Amino acid sequence: MTVMDLKLIKMVSDHYWVKSDTVVDKISYKGRTFYNKYEKVNKPLNQQVINQHLKGEITVAHSLINKHDKVENIVIDYNGRDPERFYHRAQLLLREEGYINFTAFNTKTPGHLHVYIHKGHTTLQEAYQLGKMISMKLAAKMPKQWRVFPTQDLPLEYNILNIPQEVYAKERGASWSKHM
Numbered sequence: 001m002t003v004m005d006l007k008l009i010k011m012v013s014d015h016y017w018v019k020s021d022t023v024v025d026k027i028s029y030k031g032r033t034f035y036n037k038y039e040k041v042n043k044p045l046n047q048q049v050i051n052q053h054l055k056g057e058i059t060v061a062h063s064l065i066n067k068h069d070k071v072e073n074i075v076i077d078y079n080g081r082d083p084e085r086f087y088h089r090a091q092l093l094l095r096e097e098g099y100i101n102f103t104a105f106n107t108k109t110p111g112h113l114h115v116y117i118h119k120g121h122t123t124l125q126e127a128y129q130l131g132k133m134i135s136m137k138l139a140a141k142m143p144k145q146w147r148v149f150p151t152q153d154l155p156l157e158y159n160i161l162n163i164p165q166e167v168y169a170k171e172r173g174a175s176w177s178k179h180m
Helices: 003-007 047-055 083-096 124-139
Strands: 016-019 025-029 032-036 038-041 060-063 070-078 102-106 113-123 146-149 160-162 166-171
Touching (some): 083 113, 124 146
Antiparallel strands (some): 025 032, 060 160, 070 113
């Protein structure tokens, strides 16, 4: 994974989250109780921390929502058994919906993908709506084995994702869209 690959994500870098072996925080949200194992570190996310994560020394997550309630990426977290099939379907759906910039990353767990849809400055409410729409359209074509972030179903402290390990596939530009 290169620095340029991570720059595609446009991560919120004014803070980051480090996974702990014990429960750090207990959160009550919409009648449910969440036990958070990630501790927020209010320091800038730098290359040294990312390198420690990539070497497996620590597990680091980044926030999807910045302090101004804006979102740069809508992320599909796929946790199924057939990432090739899922990515193919997701790629076709995203192209059909007009998204031309997205990147799929492998996670530490084999077969799991994070598909980052590079949307740019999007309000939190719009991101929630777009995520629900994308999820519903995917659910019409295949069994639900993913979750879309950001989501209203989880507290803001849970709208984080581990920094990905390597690039699975990139979709950039609009060379094919002129034929549509």
